[in-house]
Amino acid sequence: MKLQLNGAPVEMQGATLTDLLEAEGFGGAKVATAVNGMFVPAPLRAGHVLNDGDSIEVLAPMQGG
Incomplete structure (x- = not known):
């Protein structure tokens, strides 16, 4: 499946948003x-x-102000 992730094209085999996050290295991140x-x-x-x-x-x- 072809998607846009933060403006960049990606292809993924999974079906859910969680699958995409894990495949792209965001699995355990607070996002x-x-x-x-x-x-x-x-x-x-x-x-x-x-x-x-x-x-x-x-x-x-992000921290700051």
Whole structure:
């Protein structure tokens, strides 16, 4: 399946947002996620099925001000 991850094209074999995060090295990280502009909370990622062409944003919290 072809996706956009943080603006870059990626291909993945899994089906869910959790599968993508693990495949791309975000498995245990504290991150915020959005699919096609819609926020997906951490507890719902395992059940969020991705579709070909989806755009996923993964953001890590930053300190500062």
